[in-house]
Every structure is written in C-alpha cells, then in structure tokens.
C-alpha cells in the first residue's frame with residue numbers, strides 16, 4: 770500500500786500544512802511519498818481538454834509531469850493547503866485542475882481514498898475552504914475520507930518585518946493596537962502538534978486510511 774501526499778504549504782519552512790500531510794501519511798502506517806507543490810513550477814489547467822482525452826493524462830510539460838502516474842498508482846492521496854482568501858490556495862486548486870486528464874470516458878481515480886488538510890490564520894469570516902476543497906474533487910468521484918482544518922494564527926506578516934507599522938495585515942487583525950509594540954517570538958508560530966483537538970483529528974484521519982486498506 771502506498772500513499773502520496775501533496776502540500777501547497779508556505780514556501781521555505783516546514784509549515785503546519787506540510788507536517789499535517791506528512792503526519793496523516795506516517796500515522797496510517799503505510800509507505801508514503803511527500804511532494805511540496807510550492808517548490809514546483811506548474812500552471813493551472815489551460816483547458817486544452819481535447820489533448821488529454823486520449824492519453825487520459827495532462828500533456829503540459831512542467832514540473833507536475835512525473836506525478837500523474839504516481840497519483841494513479843497510489844492507493845490513497847493526502848492533499849494539504851493553506852487557507853487563502855477564505856478558500857483553498859491557488860496552488861492547490863491549480864494542481865487539482867491538472868488532474869482533469871483522469872476524467873475522460875472513464876474516471877481513472879474513481880473511489881480512490883483522499884484525506885484533505887487545511888491550515889489558516891484563523892480569519893474565519895466567509896471561510897468556505899472545506900466545501901471549496903471538496904467541490905473540484907467531486908468531478909473525480911474520489912472517496913473523501915476526512916477533511917481537517919487547523920487555525921494556526923500565523924499571519925504571513927510575522928516574518929515581514931513591518932508588522933509594527935502595518936494596520937492592514939493579519940498581525941493587526943489578530944492583535945489590534947498591541948501590534949505596534951509586538952515582538953515576534955518563536956511561541957507565536959503555533960504548531961498543530963500542540964493542539965490536542967487537531968492531534969486527535971489527524972490520528973482519526975490516519976486511522977480511517979489504515980482501516981480502508983485493512984478491510985479491502
């Protein structure tokens with residue numbers, strides 16, 4: 770049994786999203802491979818769907834090319850995304866759009882188990898990320914076992930160096946006027962591993978993956 774996991778998590782560092790994807794796979798007990806989409810160069814689907822119909826594979830030659838076969842062959846897929854503008858990141862949606870080649874005449878990833886993970890700062894107004902993650906995957910009739918959302922309260926501006934003067938960014942949304950004197954300390958970079966609720970959800974998702982295979 771092999772699980773493949775993709776994360777569109779924050780560039781450079783190992784983000785909550787990355788670690789959530791890795792943990793779900795590792796805790797399932799099966800062999801796994803992790804791919805950080807943010808480190809790859811690829812575009813969204815360009816709608817040339819008459820070209821992917823015959824090979825049942827996207828023909829755009831960019832960094833995603835080696836991964837279609839791996840998605841097809843994997844027994845399960847874990848996808849992780851940060852929340853951007855209340856929804857799934859553009860990088861993740863672009864990745865999902867490129868799976869369109871699997872959906873001609875037959876659906877070659879139909880019923881494949883998927884687990885989805887999201888991490889956001891915690892700006893919850895108009896957050897439709899869970900439904901937005903599931904919606905494009907419905908086109909592939911995959912079996913979504915679980916969706917996990919974690920709110921890390923890490924705005925990108927914790928690293929920008931100008932948070933004390935900014936009245937627009939996420940730090941100000943979280944801290945209000947306190948932001949003008951706020952020192953950025955390591956404790957502010959919250960980890961899902963410190964949230965017992967999220968640990969339970971990750972373990973439950975891994976267990977669902979494990980059970981899916983043990984009864985099939």
Ligand SMILES: Cc1cc2nc3c(=O)[nH]c(=O)nc-3n(C[C@H](O)[C@H](O)[C@H](O)COP(=O)(O)O)c2cc1C
Pocket residue numbers: 778779784785786787851852853854855856888889890891892893921923924925939
């Ligand atoms: C372009 C952009 C838009 C964002 N929009 C939201 C948002 O609408 N809601 C939210 O909770 N967080 C938002 N964030 C914050 C990120 O979700 C947060 O920094 C990210 O989850 C941190 O990831 P990590 O927990 O994996 O480190 C946004 C970040 C960026 C870069």
